[in-house]
Amino acid sequence: MSDEKDLTTKKGQMLPGIAGICMFMIFMTMMNVYAGLHGAFGQGAAKYGVLSVCTLLAAGIFGLLRLKKWGWALVTAGCLLLSVGDFFLFEKTHVGFFMIRGMFALLFFLYLVRTQVRDRLY
Numbered sequence: 227m228s229d230e231k232d233l234t235t236k237k238g239q240m241l242p243g244i245a246g247i248c249m250f251m252i253f254m255t256m257m258n259v260y261a262g263l264h265g266a267f268g269q270g271a272a273k274y275g276v277l278s279v280c281t282l283l284a285a286g287i288f289g290l291l292r293l294k295k296w297g298w299a300l301v302t303a304g305c306l307l308l309s310v311g312d313f314f315l316f317e318k319t320h321v322g323f324f325m326i327r328g329m330f331a332l333l334f335f336l337y338l339v340r341t342q343v344r345d346r347l348y
Contacts, residue, residue, distance in 0.1 A: 237346055238293060244343065247334045248287050251301060254308060254331075255280045255287070279307065295347045298338065305335035 261267065262276045283304040289297020312328030315321070337343065 238348065239346055240291075240293060241343060241346065243337050244290060244293075247301065247305070247338065248291055250330070250334065251283060251304060251308075252287050255283050279304070293347050298344070298347050302335060302338045305331050305338060309335060 258276055259280045262273050262280070265273070267273045267276050282300055286297045286300025286304060290301045291297070309328045309331035312324045312331060316324035316328060
């Protein structure tokens with residue numbers, strides 16, 4: 227009986243890590259949109275691909291802040307995409323910044339897939 231009560235009282239309460247991840251991801255989204263609009267990704271399909279992924283990620287961030295499952299799914303996928311992209315850039319350029327940023331994104335992905343986080347979503 228007490229397990230059911232504990233689960234219902236925790237549902238709908240945001241963990242502090244979720245807010246921190248959302249702040250990091252909205253910052254990364256803004257940086258990628260700025261870079262995309264100023265031609266850092268080229269002028270073709272890559273530019274529009276990055277801008278569309280950033281749009282989905284921004285929508286997911288606001289959904290996660292409202293503790294929606296679809297927002298959690300979009301942000302989790304965005305963390306994994308950002309991590310893989312940074313590891314790829316590190317392998318091509320050997321710039322340590324990409325490794326550090328990729329490790330942060332991977333750490334955030336691993337935080338988001340915990341059952342304690344998923345149990346609090348609607």
